[in-house]
Amino acid sequence: MTAAPRMRALGAVAALAVLPWLTGNAFLQHMMVLWAIYALLALSLNIIVGYLGELSFGHAAFFGIGAYTSALLSMQWGVPVWLGPFLGAIVAGAFGLVIGFVALRIVGPQFAILTLGFGAILHTITNYWVDLTRGPMGISNIPPFSLGPIALDFAQARNMYYVALVFLLGVAYVCHALMTSRRGRAFIAVRENPALAASIGIDVFATKLHGFVVATAIAGAGGALYGHYLRVITPELMSLQYVAALIIMVIVGGKGTIVGPLIGALVYVSLLEMLRAAGPLRLVVFAALLTACVIFLPGGLVSLWRRLRERRLAPEPAGASA
Amino acid sequence: MTALLETRRLTRAFGGLVAVNNIDMHVAEGEIVGLIGPNGAGKTTLFNLLAGSLEPSSGIVRFAGADCTGFPAHRMARLGVARTFQITSLFPELTVADNVRAGTYRTKTGGWAGALFRTRAHAEDERAVSARVDEILAFVGMSARRAMPAKALPYGEQRKLEIAIALAAEPRLLLLDEPAAGMNPDEGAKLVQMIRSIRDRGITVLLVEHHMRVVMGVCDRVVVIGSGLKVAEGVPAEVANDPEVIRIYLGREKIHA
Numbered sequence: 001m002t003a004a005p006r007m008r009a010l011g012a013v014a015a016l017a018v019l020p021w022l023t024g025n026a027f028l029q030h031m032m033v034l035w036a037i038y039a040l041l042a043l044s045l046n047i048i049v050g051y052l053g054e055l056s057f058g059h060a061a062f063f064g065i066g067a068y069t070s071a072l073l074s075m076q077w078g079v080p081v082w083l084g085p086f087l088g089a090i091v092a093g094a095f096g097l098v099i100g101f102v103a104l105r106i107v108g109p110q111f112a113i114l115t116l117g118f119g120a121i122l123h124t125i126t127n128y129w130v131d132l133t134r135g136p137m138g139i140s141n142i143p144p145f146s147l148g149p150i151a152l153d154f155a156q157a158r159n160m161y162y163v164a165l166v167f168l169l170g171v172a173y174v175c176h177a178l179m180t181s182r183r184g185r186a187f188i189a190v191r192e193n194p195a196l197a198a199s200i201g202i203d204v205f206a207t208k209l210h211g212f213v214v215a216t217a218i219a220g221a222g223g224a225l226y227g228h229y230l231r232v233i234t235p236e237l238m239s240l241q242y243v244a245a246l247i248i249m250v251i252v253g254g255k256g257t258i259v260g261p262l263i264g265a266l267v268y269v270s271l272l273e274m275l276r277a278a279g280p281l282r283l284v285v286f287a288a289l290l291t292a293c294v295i296f297l298p299g300g301l302v303s304l305w306r307r308l309r310e311r312r313l314a315p316e317p318a319g320a321s322a
Numbered sequence: 323m324t325a326l327l328e329t330r331r332l333t334r335a336f337g338g339l340v341a342v343n344n345i346d347m348h349v350a351e352g353e354i355v356g357l358i359g360p361n362g363a364g365k366t367t368l369f370n371l372l373a374g375s376l377e378p379s380s381g382i383v384r385f386a387g388a389d390c391t392g393f394p395a396h397r398m399a400r401l402g403v404a405r406t407f408q409i410t411s412l413f414p415e416l417t418v419a420d421n422v423r424a425g426t427y428r429t430k431t432g433g434w435a436g437a438l439f440r441t442r443a444h445a446e447d448e449r450a451v452s453a454r455v456d457e458i459l460a461f462v463g464m465s466a467r468r469a470m471p472a473k474a475l476p477y478g479e480q481r482k483l484e485i486a487i488a489l490a491a492e493p494r495l496l497l498l499d500e501p502a503a504g505m506n507p508d509e510g511a512k513l514v515q516m517i518r519s520i521r522d523r524g525i526t527v528l529l530v531e532h533h534m535r536v537v538m539g540v541c542d543r544v545v546v547i548g549s550g551l552k553v554a555e556g557v558p559a560e561v562a563n564d565p566e567v568i569r570i571y572l573g574r575e576k577i578h579a
Contacts, residue, residue, distance in 0.1 A: 197396075
């Protein structure tokens with residue numbers, strides 16, 4: 001990183017750190033926690049959609065696996081809650097390894113359909129394996145994260161925000177490191193031209209599997225954070241509604257970037273609240289937003305910034321006056 | 323001279339069509355070998371068999387003495403076989419420099435963790451890679467274009483960039499699939515110069531080519547195939563006067579020796 005982007009990143013981290021102190025409103029603080037968790041999930045999906053160039057409709061299933069793993073381990077086996085995100089990541093990543101190993105043999109739309117199928121299978125199993133998951137009733141009274149005697153549930157949203165923020169910044173840094181590494185160049189090469197990537201020594205399948213497992217593991221960690229924060233989880237976490245939400249965040253924010261999914265998660269969480277009165281019509285608004293972005297702003301909202309800057313740097317492009 | 327690349331009775335059939343039929347050929351270290359033949363003769367199929375893009379139906383491919391029959395493309399590349407494609411194949415959205423940078427993949431081993439912990443080895447690798455990118459861009463004369471997206475390059479420079487990507491992989495053998503396709507005679511002459519200087523870097527070259535001027539100008543040896551079979555082999559001047567070669571080329575372009 002050169003000096004200017006580093007300063008900008010440090011500024012953003014500082015702003016995010018003071019954010020919850022700008023309001024005493026517990027509900028707004030709750031929204032900030034949700035944003036941080038969703039942003040983390042969007043960043044993980046972005047590894048698949050933005051860096052590897054594959055679309056996954058099964059990502060919410062890994063989110064759910066992480067949430068259930070962590071909740072069940074802490075409730076039934078007394079595993080410390082702080083280990084939850086890491087164990088959730090390991091189990092979700094293991095599922096990602098098996099599913100990716102099968103599904104990544106095909107690419108493009110067929111891969112997207114396969115992930116839809118695997119996601120639906122995991123959702124259905126969670127729904128019907130009542131002995132383990134309590135089925136559609138979900139699991140409630142999940143123990144929260146705690147610091148000594150202080151429980152970090154939504155009554156302590158400000159504290160939980162910092163927990164989620166640490167995980168979010170960690171994942172953002174992991175993504176940044178990836179993009180400055182040889183491995184990250186392989187991801188992009190595979191996205192841009194798989195045949196050429198293979199011809200320079202990149203194992204296309206292994207590269208995609210690598211990215212898929214990391215992405216699903218991060219989603220699992222996000223699921224654990226979510227479960228211990230809200231303290232209630234249901235199989236709905238794995239439903240298409242959450243799949244759609246994550247895809248909207250990545251595409252509307254800007255795929256293939258780090259800031260994009262963070263902005264996408266902010267747009268999603270804010271709109272979800274602002275449009276609460278509109279009921280199911282919200283989904284129409286989200287669909288319209290997604291469609292508009294795909295057509296008019298394929299780079300997502302982050303590309304607006306780049307466009308504006310380019311316009312400022314080149315105020316009179318040739319032929320633009322016509 | 324020892325054979326760097328060698329095939330024994332290499333065959334590939336597509337259903338009933340035998341596109342490559344019992345081909346024995348070799349490329350010696352340091353040679354520039356041309357693979358020629360009329361359209362549909364099986365040149366590109368043979369080429370893809372050598373590069374690992376296709377699996378042979380039967381026969382053997384050996385590289386540097388070791389059997390590598392049926393290796394997938396990325397394993398051939400790791401052995402030191404780099405290739406270009408008949409239809410221009412780049413990373414279109416990346417800059418020229420990043421295209422070449424991607425090509426250096428096999429020359430280093432570091433991964434994600436090095437970047438994560440900012441290890442010294444990672445920093446040194448990245449510096450070495452950047453230096454290599456600069457050197458290769460200078461070699462192909464594209465340093466001034468380094469920040470341009472590959473898709474914005476004119477056609478002739480896109481073909482040069484393809485070669486630059488392949489060179490960045492530091493191959494022992496470079497396979498060029500019709501590098502002069504779509505080039506004018508002036509660009510063709512420059513290409514001949516470039517292929518010679520690639521060989522001077524110690525890289526063995528095998529090229530499939532239609533432009534006889536290029537083939538005759540640069541190749542030490544030529545292998546002619548027709549209908550999947552090897553028809554002739556030898557120095558360009560000999561092959562051009564071979565009656566069998568003239569027969570299979572009859573009605574096609576004239577051979578300028």
